[in-house]
Amino acid sequence: MDITNENGILTVYLTGEIDHHSARAMRERADTELVKRRPKTLILDFSGVSFMDSSGVGLVMGRYKTAAALGCGVQVRGLRPRDRRIMELSGLKKLVAFQ
Amino acid sequence: MQKINFMKLTIPAKSVNEGFSRAATAAFAALADPTVEELSDVKTAVSEAVTNCIVHAYGETDGLIYIDAALYEGGTLKIRIKDRGCGIPDVAKAREALYTTAGDERSGLGFTVMESFSDKLSVRSAVGRGTAVTITKFLKGKAAK
Numbered sequence: 001m002d003i004t005n006e007n008g009i010l011t012v013y014l015t016g017e018i019d020h021h022s023a024r025a026m027r028e029r030a031d032t033e034l035v036k037r038r039p040k041t042l043i044l045d046f047s048g049v050s051f052m053d054s055s056g057v058g059l060v061m062g063r064y065k066t067a068a069a070l071g072c073g074v075q076v077r078g079l080r081p082r083d084r085r086i087m088e089l090s091g092l093k094k095l096v097a098f099q
Numbered sequence: 100m101q102k103i104n105f106m107k108l109t110i111p112a113k114s115v116n117e118g119f120s121r122a123a124t125a126a127f128a129a130l131a132d133p134t135v136e137e138l139s140d141v142k143t144a145v146s147e148a149v150t151n152c153i154v155h156a157y158g159e160t161d162g163l164i165y166i167d168a169a170l171y172e173g174g175t176l177k178i179r180i181k182d183r184g185c186g187i188p189d190v191a192k193a194r195e196a197l198y199t200t201a202g203d204e205r206s207g208l209g210f211t212v213m214e215s216f217s218d219k220l221s222v223r224s225a226v227g228r229g230t231a232v233t234i235t236k237f238l239k240g241k242a243a244k
Contacts, residue, residue, distance in 0.1 A: 020153065061204075090208055
């Protein structure tokens with residue numbers, strides 16, 4: 001998982017399979033960077049994700065809450081169609097910008 | 100409906116086994132020559148069911164997860180995922196979208212996703228005795244494409 005921080009935009013490049021097991025390390029790393037860098041925007045990039053269950057939704061929901069508390073907006077990009085379908089079941093589109 | 104193949108898998112309720120259980124079940128389902136999409140559906144539904152066993156049924160305690168999968172003539176795949184954990188007091192409530200008892204990092208979509216990616220889902224549960232989820236998927240396979 002790579003993370004870049006440029007011009008107030010923190011981009012988290014998620015990779016591999018996202019499930020309840022793997023999401024823990026991803027969220028800890030993302031939250032550490034969020035709190036440390038205090039960006040204006042957090043981008044969660046799913047283009048390197050090969051599998052995702054509803055833990056991916058929890059990952060976005062949790063980061064949305066952390067980011068909102070810091071006054072930071074959240075964008076999600078690079079979702080495969082089936083993963084977008086899972087995200088859309090959650091109603092997250094009301095809170096998070098999907099690209 | 101004639102059963103043509105089956106497998107049984109018993110694993111400890113450890114989160115590292117989430118990936119293993121969906122990969123093993125997908126390998127079994129692959130014997131019916133499904134499409135990539137059908138295989139992904141099976142993996143997603145199994146991942147949700149096994150995660151429920153780990154997060155909800157056993158929580159912080161040790162336990163076993165029992166996976167029985169069977170393939171029937173015509174391409175019907177049935178996967179039963181059973182635990183002997185705490186059980187679900189109100190199955191209808193647990194199946195509601197966005198309902199969760201597990202805190203901010205869980206979406207409450209487990210059963211919704213299982214329903215969405217399977218053709219039939221049955222849930223039987225008894226408090227203090229455990230839960231059995233049966234996922235049915237009709238694999239039309241590459242031959243139907």
